[in-house]
Amino acid sequence: MSADSYNAVTWLLDRNVEEGRAEKLAFTDTVSELTYGGLQKQSRRLANLLRQLGVRREERVAMIMLDTVDFPVVFLGAIRAGVVPVPLNTLLTSDQYAYVLADCRARVLFVSEALLPVVKDMLGRMPDLEHVVVSGKEAHGYKKFSDEIAPESEVFATAATHPDEPAFWLYSSGSTGMPKGVRHLHSSLAATADTYAKQVLGIREDDVGLSAAKLFFAYGLGNALTFPMSVGASTILNSERPTPAVMFALMNKYHPSIFFGVPTLFSAMLNDETLKHERCGSRLRICTSAGEALPESVGNAWKSRFGVDILDGVGSTELLHIFLSNAPGDIKYGTSGRPVPGYNVRLVNDAGAEVPDGEVGELLVDAPSAGEGYWNQRSKSRRTFEGHWTRTGDKYIRDADGRYTFCGRSDDMFKVSGIWVSPFEVESALITHPAVLEAAVVPEADPEGLLKPKAFVVLRAGANTAGLHELLKEHVKQKIGPWKYPRWIDVVDSLPKTATGKIQRFKLREHN
Structure with a gap:
């Protein structure tokens, strides 16, 4: 490649093979494993497959894939070809997938067999989607990943991409609305x-x-x-x-x-x-x-x-x-x-x-x-x-x-008596009580219309609930200050979270 060319796969993968790690284990998924040399060959086959499917440089391919050895093959193979892989959250709904697939205009979808039922009914409504490739034992009428990639050549000239060229997209977790596609570069x-x-x-x-x-x-x-x-x-x-x-x-x-x-x-x-x-x-x-x-x-x-x-x-x-x-x-x-x-x-x-x-x-x-x-x-x-x-x-x-x-x-903070209150600070105080496993705090208006903390707590198994609300309020007062204690406490079975583990406080605010 020329001085102004840089493809992330050359550094991430090919360099390891050149430095003598071709036989070194790169990935195992408890069923299959790939060495660095094997991954290099598979990524080249994947790049050739994309060419056979008519996908051109800078176009997108979507990935709704579980964490198996097929994931790095698709991700790195697409980048090698100058095609933009778009890995998607495997916990989205059918409507959310339809939104994202339409938004990124993916030409090809790589999907794990276990996740196919979630998207199957809406695939025919995606105008830009031309091919569906299924990773798993059965393809259920679509293209089967292992069959499609096997006959492709292990020789592929890596695309001479630019370091500032988009290499892949990641969609935000969508904790406050529909996901947003973030474009990341080869150098990132x-x-x-x-x-x-x-x-x-x-x-x-x-x-x-x-x-x-x-x-x-x-x-x-x-x-x-x-x-x-x-x-x-x-x-x-x-x-x-x-x-x-x-x-x-x-x-x-x-x-x-x-x-x-x-x-x-x-x-x-x-x-x-x-x-x-x-x-x-x-x-x-x-x-x-x-x-x-x-x-x-x-x-x-x-x-x-x-x-x-x-x-x-x-x-x-x-x-x-x-x-x-x-x-x-x-x-x-x-x-x-x-x-x-x-x-x-x-x-x-x-x-x-x-x-x-x-x-x-x-x-x-x-x-x-x-x-x-x-x-x-x-x-x-x-x-x-x-x-x-x-x-x-x-x-x-x-x-x-x-x-x-x-x-x-920024949208979770609120003031009590003119002083900023951090939901996380109150939550951290609550979970130090032996009865509390998890906690989330949101603002709630009192009868005068003034904001005060309200807590949602998940209790530990076997926790004693006698007088618990007052005990928790006093516990928080002693830990972080008398104005920060939750005025109301709801005991719940679980807290709403994103796939990354972030508490979705906006859903608790809506619940109020």
């Missing part, structure tokens, strides 16, 4: 590996990674594909729902050295009474958390039980991975840590002026991995991507040591 994958993976996580060639977060969204894509491939490491893929039992079983079978989780899962793994004697394999050296701020109590409990730290951080679909993080030897549970090397951050008030230490502000990030905008959403792109800076929509506070603590989403 290496940017996340050179910053967080290399300088914070310290990933190594001998690492084996296991990510509870799936490949279809930004956190999981970095964890399970970009980061291990950046150093020639190996990844365990999990196609099942990441329950505590499933994750413990995988950890004890494969003995990962890095476990990438989310706060909800860490808490569930700690609190499942049927799994209280389970361990995390024999090689685990570090864990990471993102998707939602990790409560201090969960981080301390995990370290106490398993002897391994969790590096809590914050990232976003728009910025592709983590940009604020705790680091080995520099961990303070309850905070999101410090800026990842290579990322600049600032906190601003509603007028756009920077706020001093100790004051709440909206977090803006200058990121080498930022997307170039939302597809067909010009006004939202202009509100989010402001030159070098990306608005995260997160409210943070910075202490004198330069650590950042999450306060809530």
